[in-house]
Amino acid sequence: MSIKVAVVGAAGRMGQTICTAVEQARDMELVSQIDVGSHINADTLAGAEVAIEFTVPTVTESNVMALLDSGVDVVVGTSGWNEEMLARVEKKAKETGRSVIVAPNYGLSAVLLMHFSKLAARYFESAEVIEMHHPDKVDAPSGTAVSTAKVIGEARREAGMGASPDNTQEDQGGSRGSTIDGVHVHAVRLRGLNAHEEVLFGNPAEQLVIRQDSFNRSSFMPGVLLAVRSVQGRGGLTYGLDKVMGL
Amino acid sequence: MSIKVAVVGAAGRMGQTICTAVEQARDMELVSQIDVGSHINADTLAGAEVAIEFTVPTVTESNVMALLDSGVDVVVGTSGWNEEMLARVEKKAKETGRSVIVAPNYGLSAVLLMHFSKLAARYFESAEVIEMHHPDKVDAPSGTAVSTAKVIGEARREAGMGASPDNTQEDQGGSRGSTIDGVHVHAVRLRGLNAHEEVLFGNPAEQLVIRQDSFNRSSFMPGVLLAVRSVQGRGGLTYGLDKVMGL
Amino acid sequence: MSIKVAVVGAAGRMGQTICTAVEQARDMELVSQIDVGSHINADTLAGAEVAIEFTVPTVTESNVMALLDSGVDVVVGTSGWNEEMLARVEKKAKETGRSVIVAPNYGLSAVLLMHFSKLAARYFESAEVIEMHHPDKVDAPSGTAVSTAKVIGEARREAGMGASPDNTQEDQGGSRGSTIDGVHVHAVRLRGLNAHEEVLFGNPAEQLVIRQDSFNRSSFMPGVLLAVRSVQGRGGLTYGLDKVMGL
Amino acid sequence: MSIKVAVVGAAGRMGQTICTAVEQARDMELVSQIDVGSHINADTLAGAEVAIEFTVPTVTESNVMALLDSGVDVVVGTSGWNEEMLARVEKKAKETGRSVIVAPNYGLSAVLLMHFSKLAARYFESAEVIEMHHPDKVDAPSGTAVSTAKVIGEARREAGMGASPDNTQEDQGGSRGSTIDGVHVHAVRLRGLNAHEEVLFGNPAEQLVIRQDSFNRSSFMPGVLLAVRSVQGRGGLTYGLDKVMGL
Numbered sequence: 001m002s003i004k005v006a007v008v009g010a011a012g013r014m015g016q017t018i019c020t021a022v023e024q025a026r027d028m029e030l031v032s033q034i035d036v037g038s039h040i041n042a043d044t045l046a047g048a049e050v051a052i053e054f055t056v057p058t059v060t061e062s063n064v065m066a067l068l069d070s071g072v073d074v075v076v077g078t079s080g081w082n083e084e085m086l087a088r089v090e091k092k093a094k095e096t097g098r099s100v101i102v103a104p105n106y107g108l109s110a111v112l113l114m115h116f117s118k119l120a121a122r123y124f125e126s127a128e129v130i131e132m133h134h135p136d137k138v139d140a141p142s143g144t145a146v147s148t149a150k151v152i153g154e155a156r157r158e159a160g161m162g163a164s165p166d167n168t169q170e171d172q173g174g175s176r177g178s179t180i181d182g183v184h185v186h187a188v189r190l191r192g193l194n195a196h197e198e199v200l201f202g203n204p205a206e207q208l209v210i211r212q213d214s215f216n217r218s219s220f221m222p223g224v225l226l227a228v229r230s231v232q233g234r235g236g237l238t239y240g241l242d243k244v245m246g247l
Numbered sequence: 248m249s250i251k252v253a254v255v256g257a258a259g260r261m262g263q264t265i266c267t268a269v270e271q272a273r274d275m276e277l278v279s280q281i282d283v284g285s286h287i288n289a290d291t292l293a294g295a296e297v298a299i300e301f302t303v304p305t306v307t308e309s310n311v312m313a314l315l316d317s318g319v320d321v322v323v324g325t326s327g328w329n330e331e332m333l334a335r336v337e338k339k340a341k342e343t344g345r346s347v348i349v350a351p352n353y354g355l356s357a358v359l360l361m362h363f364s365k366l367a368a369r370y371f372e373s374a375e376v377i378e379m380h381h382p383d384k385v386d387a388p389s390g391t392a393v394s395t396a397k398v399i400g401e402a403r404r405e406a407g408m409g410a411s412p413d414n415t416q417e418d419q420g421g422s423r424g425s426t427i428d429g430v431h432v433h434a435v436r437l438r439g440l441n442a443h444e445e446v447l448f449g450n451p452a453e454q455l456v457i458r459q460d461s462f463n464r465s466s467f468m469p470g471v472l473l474a475v476r477s478v479q480g481r482g483g484l485t486y487g488l489d490k491v492m493g494l
Numbered sequence: 495m496s497i498k499v500a501v502v503g504a505a506g507r508m509g510q511t512i513c514t515a516v517e518q519a520r521d522m523e524l525v526s527q528i529d530v531g532s533h534i535n536a537d538t539l540a541g542a543e544v545a546i547e548f549t550v551p552t553v554t555e556s557n558v559m560a561l562l563d564s565g566v567d568v569v570v571g572t573s574g575w576n577e578e579m580l581a582r583v584e585k586k587a588k589e590t591g592r593s594v595i596v597a598p599n600y601g602l603s604a605v606l607l608m609h610f611s612k613l614a615a616r617y618f619e620s621a622e623v624i625e626m627h628h629p630d631k632v633d634a635p636s637g638t639a640v641s642t643a644k645v646i647g648e649a650r651r652e653a654g655m656g657a658s659p660d661n662t663q664e665d666q667g668g669s670r671g672s673t674i675d676g677v678h679v680h681a682v683r684l685r686g687l688n689a690h691e692e693v694l695f696g697n698p699a700e701q702l703v704i705r706q707d708s709f710n711r712s713s714f715m716p717g718v719l720l721a722v723r724s725v726q727g728r729g730g731l732t733y734g735l736d737k738v739m740g741l
Numbered sequence: 742m743s744i745k746v747a748v749v750g751a752a753g754r755m756g757q758t759i760c761t762a763v764e765q766a767r768d769m770e771l772v773s774q775i776d777v778g779s780h781i782n783a784d785t786l787a788g789a790e791v792a793i794e795f796t797v798p799t800v801t802e803s804n805v806m807a808l809l810d811s812g813v814d815v816v817v818g819t820s821g822w823n824e825e826m827l828a829r830v831e832k833k834a835k836e837t838g839r840s841v842i843v844a845p846n847y848g849l850s851a852v853l854l855m856h857f858s859k860l861a862a863r864y865f866e867s868a869e870v871i872e873m874h875h876p877d878k879v880d881a882p883s884g885t886a887v888s889t890a891k892v893i894g895e896a897r898r899e900a901g902m903g904a905s906p907d908n909t910q911e912d913q914g915g916s917r918g919s920t921i922d923g924v925h926v927h928a929v930r931l932r933g934l935n936a937h938e939e940v941l942f943g944n945p946a947e948q949l950v951i952r953q954d955s956f957n958r959s960s961f962m963p964g965v966l967l968a969v970r971s972v973q974g975r976g977g978l979t980y981g982l983d984k985v986m987g988l
Contacts, residue, residue, distance in 0.1 A: 001258065020749050027261065048818035051258060084313070107308035107453065108453065109448070109450070112363075115366075115953045116359075116457070119327070119359070119363075122471070123355045124932075126876060126932040127844050127929070127932040127934075130871065130927070131916075131931070132941075135905065135908055138909065139910070140909045140912040140917055141911070141912075145916075147361070163313050164932075165877075166816075166930050167876055167877045167878065167879055168879065168880070168881045168930060169880070170879065171880070171881040171882075171919075172919075173882070173918070173926070174915040175872075175882040175926050175928035176881055177880045177915060177916050177927060177928075178912075179913070180914065184930075184931065185916050185929040187916035187918075188869050188871070189867070189869070189905070189914070189917070189925075190941055190948065191905075191906060191945060192709060192713075192867070192943035192945060193948065193949050199334045200873075202934060203355065203933035204469065204932060205461065205462045205463045205464075206301065206354065206356050206459070206460065206462065206466035206933050206935050207454070207460040207931065207934065208356035208457075208460075209461070210363070210455075210458075211455070212453070212454065212455050214452065215686060215688075216453075218452040247365070250600040294497075297565040349607070356552070373684040373685040373686070375684060377624065379522055379694075382620060382661055383659075383661045384661065385662045386662070387664070387665040387669045387670055388667070411683070411684075411685075412630075413629050413683050414630045414632055415632065415681075415683060416632040416634045417632065418681070420679070421668040422625075422635040422671050422680055422681035423681050424671055425665075429682075431682070432669050433669055433671060434669035435678070435694065436622070436659075436661075437696035437701065438618075438620040438697055438698060439619075439698055439699055439700050439960075440620040440696060445685055447626075447682065449543065449685040449686035450684055450686050451560070451602065451685060454684070456628025460933075462935075466933075478591065499956070584858055600863070602944065603942070603947050603948065606857075606861050606949055610853075610860075613857075617853065617967075618849070695850070695962070697850070697963045699955065699956045699958075699960035699962075700848065700849065700850050700951050700963065701850065701953065702854065702951075702954075703950070703951070703952040703953070703954075704855055704857070704949075704950070704952075705949070705950040705952070706950070707947065707949075708946065710946045710947045712945055713945070716944045741860070
């Protein structure tokens with residue numbers, strides 16, 4: 001029995017990538033593609049059990065509300081969700097008896113890297129983060145790298161550890177990078193790369209490196225499909241792919 | 248209050264490295280160095296609370312027994328422990344009200360790599376292991392790499408996954424390496440290296456790499472010291488540094 | 495003044511990638527797309543100065559002959575060229591006063607990796623090659639890895655060096671990989687990867703690593719465009735992108 | 742016939758490492774160890790043919806002068822040499838008919854990395870440098886990384902290339918690192934590391950990475966021994982290990 005899936009935001013580049021991934025999944029059936037200009041209702045959903053919502057921050061909440069009212073479970077990849085939006089959607093999910101997954105990142109390797117960094121942080125004297133992206137990216141460091149540094153910084157604090165050792169006395173050019181929550185973060189911009197992150201942990205005579213590579217946007221598909229397979233029957237709101245993965 | 252520590256096997260190269268590490272630890276005091284020719288008893292232990300035993304397989308069990316009878320807790324790094332030996336030592340520890348930690352590997356980064364590999368395995372289509380060592384090593388692949396492959400293979404099996412995809416039809420020279428529990432393992436031997444391991448996980452457009460480096464034998468010291476700090480009051484036998492780390 | 499370019503084999507996937515690359519190059523103009531069913535002559539070439547030939551081994555030589563007779567210089571990426579074919583094309587190029595570049599690999603990073611490996615080989619005790627590809631590849635190790643190993647083996651021999659040190663006495667599973675010209679070669683197959691190669695050189699306490707990544711087939715475009723920009727006026731036959739690059 | 746070698750600065754940590762390396766070299770014989778308190782003359786040199794001078798900037802020039810006057814060829818690893826010092830030593834070497842090699846870096850992998858970076862620079866749109874050292878280092882970025890960036894910047898300029906593409910519009914924390922001659926340089930400080938450098942080159946869909954690792958100070962020994970084997974009969978002054986290696 002395959003899961004009947006609707007894609008909301010189907011016309012965009014990410015939407016098209018998702019439609020292709022759903023069509024190629026053996027246990028799923030793509031029954032509806034919805035985009036700007038189409039209403040969300042039982043007719044347009046065409047029997048879908050789960051909807052994947054990848055649109056824009058301005059319309060995502062009202063889309064999710066309409067989807068829950070239409071009786072489908074929802075997997076949300078649009079960015080821009082805050083506490084208030086999440087609270088309203090959780091309330092609606094409970095009222096309608098449906099389930100919603102919202103995640104800021106559907107990259108399995110990125111979510112695992114962050115989880116592993118959290119676990120490893122307390123065991124190493126030193127920790128630094130290097131993120132590498134294509135040169136068209138406008139912000140540095142990446143949001144994921146900032147989140148990773150915060151996770152490490154927090155784990156170190158909880159373990160009663162101070163800053164990583166650093167005897168640098170002269171660094172006129174700023175080669176030591178940005179310091180986020182006590183963790184140095186470096187951003188590389190290189191033609192040919194897409195989105196990559198490396199975390200280095202060091203002890204005397206020992207190093208642990210965790211690296212993840214997203215070679216193109218289809219790297220998010222395994223995470224999106226995992227959420228589609230996991231959303232039915234969860235109840236209420238689940239925030240973060242790590243929760244879906246049971247980490 | 249510092250922990251009073253005895254080192255059994257103090258004259259060997261590893262023993263000397265351990266003595267130095269204990270002396271440099273702010274929360275420990277090295278009160279006794281015991282080696283071949285010295286008896287293990289209250290006199291030679293000189294008030295030690297914890298003993299670190301790094302000797303050879305033929306004498307390790309009787310050393311641990313004598314240490315427990317002498318009223319100290321024990322951290323054991325000698326290899327060659329089997330189920331029967333462990334059962335006897337556990338019994339003795341309970342009788343004497345003392346605690347023992349036995350671990351096949353005191354490298355924090357190696358233990359974390361294996362734990363993370365176990366957690367990640369079910370989420371990726373492909374997994375391979377590359378271990379790299381100095382060229383004087385006589386066995387290939389390394390015991391740690393074999394253990395890592397088994398952990399990955401078992402996790403994949405539990406998740407109902409088959410072998411990693413591999414369409415190789417021609418490989419006369421054996422470049423695809425050794426296959427352990429369905430996981431390909433490659434062994435590199437290179438002058439200048441010491442002991443290193445890399446695990447690669449792959450999904451469409453996505454890669455996760457976990458790597459650990461042990462640059463020399465002092466890389467085991469953080470793990471040994473962690474065990475010394477954790478052994479008192481545990482009771483009975485703890486097997487594996489992962490248990491000590493709460494993984 | 496832009497270079498007027500024809501693409502022969504324009505309908506294939508590589509051909510389409512090349513057409514796009516030529517169109518996006520500021521100093522080139524795509525004036526002709528030729529494929530099966532079209533004749534190669536002054537009419538179909540439509541004023542082209544340089545033709546890029548990426549077809550199949552069975553027709554590549556006759557295509558190049560026709561292109562030279564039509565008065566254009568030619569850049570050839572089709573595989574399967576042997577000594578006799580090259581000799582005939584060189585003769586024709588000289589007769590017609592035109593220039594031809596034939597190369598087995600248009601990846602700049604792959605060509606540089608091989609050149610650097612050749613230069614470095616004599617200075618290191620140990621050398622090994624690891625190639626990594628997508629799991630749909632049918633042969634292992636890759637042709638490029640075999641070429642790299644041969645280049646290293648030959649350089650070591652010329653320098654009077656023996657095999658890399660290797661004290662392995664037990665390797666039942668074949669984890670040490672394939673040995674090509676005295677150099678161990680390992681092949682990794684991982685979903686998500688495309689084509690990657692890593693060469694490791696080792697001396698006491700020292701390592702040099704050269705790695706190249708081709709993330710998709712458009713990685714060959716910089717090399718193809720470089721050949722197009724370099725072919726006019728060279729005269730005769732140039733074999734190998736390394737020669738074009740002056741390595 | 743082995744080369745008779747004297748070590749000047751033999752009592753220091755680097756000096757001791759050199760003495761051990763010379764003793765272990767099959768084609769060399771350590772005949773003299775000279776340090777503060779001993780004069781440099783035919784007696785103390787004890788028949789040495791080549792002297793290795795690793796002392797401090799304040800005495801290195803006078804040591805080299807005395808060595809040349811004593812009739813030995815000299816390999817110099819002390820830092821702090823400027824144009825004037827080099828000119829005076831070259832004059833003295835010619836007068837005495839002896840040979841001197843002075844090099845700022847005896848790491849073969851570091852010298853090769855720099856040479857390869859120079860060759861590769863013109864072929865890639867993007868280039869960045871990441872250096873990694875132990876956290877006790879007081880300056881950042883390392884001198885070698887600065888030299889590497891300059892070599893790349895110069896090669897790009899000669900090829901008429903502008904800066905690497907970088908669309909970063911927001912980087913409050915300085916994560917993009919130091920910019921040296923148009924090349925971004927990042928400095929990592931991590932317990933467990935010694936001295937490591939990585940150069941990344943990028944084109945559309947393609948990456949070339951050159952990395953070198955110095956795991957401890959004995960990593961310089963192969964370069965020092967190469968210089969000892971090469972100095973006799975060269976005549977005058979040779980500056981830089983790259984010249985000795987014929988790069």
